[in-house]
Amino acid sequence: MAAEEIDVAYVAQLATIRLTDEESRLFQRQIPVILAYMEKLRRLDVSGIEPTSHGHPVYNVLRDDVPTPGLDAERALANAPARMRNTFKVPRIVES
Amino acid sequence: MDIGSLTVRAAIDGLRKRQFSSVELTRAVLDAIMARDGVIGAYLWVDEADALKQAAAADAARAGGSDGLLLGVPLAIKDILNVEGQPCTCASKILAGYRAPYDATVIARLREAGAVFAGRTNLDEFAMGSTTENSAIQLTRNPAAPDRVPGGSSGGSAAAVAGGMALAALGTDTGGSIRQPASNCGCVGLKPSYGRVSRYGLVAFASSLDQIGPMTRTVEDASLLLGVMGGRDPRDATTLDRAVPDYAAALGGDLTGLRLGLPKEYFVTGLDPEVARLVQDAVEACRRCGAEIVEVSLPHTEYAVATYYILASAEASTNLARFDGVRYGRRSAVPADTPLDMYLNTRAEGFGREVKRRIILGTYVLSSGYYDAYYTHAQRVRTLIRRDFDEAFKRCDALLTPVSPDPAYLIGATAEDPLKAYLIDIFTVTANLAGICGIAVPCGTTRAGLPVGLQVLAPAFEEGTLLRIGHAYEQAREARP
Numbered sequence: 001m002a003a004e005e006i007d008v009a010y011v012a013q014l015a016t017i018r019l020t021d022e023e024s025r026l027f028q029r030q031i032p033v034i035l036a037y038m039e040k041l042r043r044l045d046v047s048g049i050e051p052t053s054h055g056h057p058v059y060n061v062l063r064d065d066v067p068t069p070g071l072d073a074e075r076a077l078a079n080a081p082a083r084m085r086n087t088f089k090v091p092r093i094v095e096s
Numbered sequence: 097m098d099i100g101s102l103t104v105r106a107a108i109d110g111l112r113k114r115q116f117s118s119v120e121l122t123r124a125v126l127d128a129i130m131a132r133d134g135v136i137g138a139y140l141w142v143d144e145a146d147a148l149k150q151a152a153a154a155d156a157a158r159a160g161g162s163d164g165l166l167l168g169v170p171l172a173i174k175d176i177l178n179v180e181g182q183p184c185t186c187a188s189k190i191l192a193g194y195r196a197p198y199d200a201t202v203i204a205r206l207r208e209a210g211a212v213f214a215g216r217t218n219l220d221e222f223a224m225g226s227t228t229e230n231s232a233i234q235l236t237r238n239p240a241a242p243d244r245v246p247g248g249s250s251g252g253s254a255a256a257v258a259g260g261m262a263l264a265a266l267g268t269d270t271g272g273s274i275r276q277p278a279s280n281c282g283c284v285g286l287k288p289s290y291g292r293v294s295r296y297g298l299v300a301f302a303s304s305l306d307q308i309g310p311m312t313r314t315v316e317d318a319s320l321l322l323g324v325m326g327g328r329d330p331r332d333a334t335t336l337d338r339a340v341p342d343y344a345a346a347l348g349g350d351l352t353g354l355r356l357g358l359p360k361e362y363f364v365t366g367l368d369p370e371v372a373r374l375v376q377d378a379v380e381a382c383r384r385c386g387a388e389i390v391e392v393s394l395p396h397t398e399y400a401v402a403t404y405y406i407l408a409s410a411e412a413s414t415n416l417a418r419f420d421g422v423r424y425g426r427r428s429a430v431p432a433d434t435p436l437d438m439y440l441n442t443r444a445e446g447f448g449r450e451v452k453r454r455i456i457l458g459t460y461v462l463s464s465g466y467y468d469a470y471y472t473h474a475q476r477v478r479t480l481i482r483r484d485f486d487e488a489f490k491r492c493d494a495l496l497t498p499v500s501p502d503p504a505y506l507i508g509a510t511a512e513d514p515l516k517a518y519l520i521d522i523f524t525v526t527a528n529l530a531g532i533c534g535i536a537v538p539c540g541t542t543r544a545g546l547p548v549g550l551q552v553l554a555p556a557f558e559e560g561t562l563l564r565i566g567h568a569y570e571q572a573r574e575a576r577p
Contacts, residue, residue: 034518046476046477049480071198
């Protein structure tokens with residue numbers, strides 16, 4: 001897939017980021033250059049090679065099923081940009 | 097008290113012998129910050145009263161018979177690690193006003209050992225960068241050359257230590273962000289093996305690569321801090337249950353019996369000639385210390401930067417999805433009718449340009465139709481890079497390399513060219529991809545007075561070997577005029 005095909009405005013939407021016109025133009029110019037550099041990986045035949053997702057894969061690390069204290073409501077809410085009673089306040093999600 | 101050259105070891109000894117109190121020591125650090133940081137800009141936040149209160153508590157504890165290893169020793173912390181009650185901005189506008197509600201595990205362990213948390217140091221926003229110029233808050237200058245960057249992303253921590261404003265600091269290293277600024281500023285920087293140190297309480301950038309480590313004046317100091325911070329943490333499932341040796345006690349002696357490899361792919365055209373000369377001199381010093389030097393090959397080195405930026409950006413794009421203005425940090429003041437509008441406004445205002453660029457890149461490589469072509473492909477190349485190290489470490493105990501192709505850049509030199517900035521990490525990203533450990537140790541300065549570091553890389557969980565080599569080299573370097 002040719003890297004020049006990236007549609008920055010569309011990807012920004014997927015990423016929940018609103019770009020200014022200037023940022024869109026800048027990234028539309030820069031990101032294809034970066035992706036073109038990434039293309040060098042295509043030269044490597046990786047068929048049959050297992051992907052590595054972590055330095056040292058560890059799976060299913062479970063603790064005992066015992067309740068432990070977490071952040072209490074006051075500390076969890078202490079950084080809330082907006083709060084109402086014991087909740088995070090956000091714009092209305094459900095239509096009236 | 098000259099804290100400009102005081103080591104953690106000397107501070108521990110001085111405090112134990114009651115030559116000075118923690119309040120006096122912390123006061124000296126605060127005075128140094130007051131005197132020098134106006135020019136350097138290493139710190140984002142210092143609360144004198146809070147630091148002195150912690151120091152007084154340490155003195156009281158000592159008077160009461162406590163004797164934690166770091167009791168009363170002030171440390172600087174990269175502003176991406178949570179210290180309860182202190183700000184944690186990640187040098188981003190999106191976390192303006194945030195105060196950490198809990199301690200990161202490394203902080204809890206250092207606190208248990210008695211450390212004082214004196215201030216928060218600058219970084220590239222969310223640790224994304226190699227110069228610290230991507231901080232949304234301020235510029236940090238290199239103490240060795242104030243027209244130059246300190247390196248990044250832990251540039252504030254490196255500048256604080258090298259600039260005589262901290263005895264030691266914590267940094268984080270995702271693709272070289274401890275080792276590279278340490279090299280640029282002239283201090284020691286240790287990236288532990290993946291799984292050696294808990295990442296709980298570190299604001300995640302790329303979870304499969306991030307590690308927390310010490311930035312210090314000496315290798316011994318790095319050993320002391322790693323000994324306190326390392327080890328399994330039930331809160332981070334990727335930490336491994338392996339004993340933490342007494343690294344500091346194991347230092348000393350020469351390098352007889354060790355084979356050190358020079359990867360030929362790291363000594364190539366493009367490497368600054370002065371950096372090449374200083375690193376070669378360091379290699380010779382290691383040989384004189386008794387090490388056998390062998391040439392090795394890491395054939396996939398040229399693919400490391402591309403692999404790294406695909407994987408790191410992909411992980412960043414998912415990790416940074418949590419910054420949406422709902423639970424913490426800043427929310428856009430622009431009135432929003434829907435949650436989506438609120439997210440869009442908040443993220444548009446809150447994130448800086450480099451962070452947005454990487455989120456876009458990461459979202460693209462993870463998106464339907466491109467996932468296998470970029471992300472999975474890069475993960476497979478990562479396996480090849482790991483195998484390179486496995487093969488190399490069959491022939492030697494550790495590797496010696498440059499940290500960075502060039503000494504510190506002039507401020508602004510990489511600002512318009514992100515790809516150029518990404519290539520700065522060419523010698524450091526491989527250690528993160530492979531999960532091995534690495535250290536940067538100062539190996540001299542260029543004719544222009546710019547510090548250069550020697551990188552030592554060792555297999556995963558062989559920090560003891562790494563520190564032993566770094567320490568022996570450091571002693572040999574000190575002994576020569």
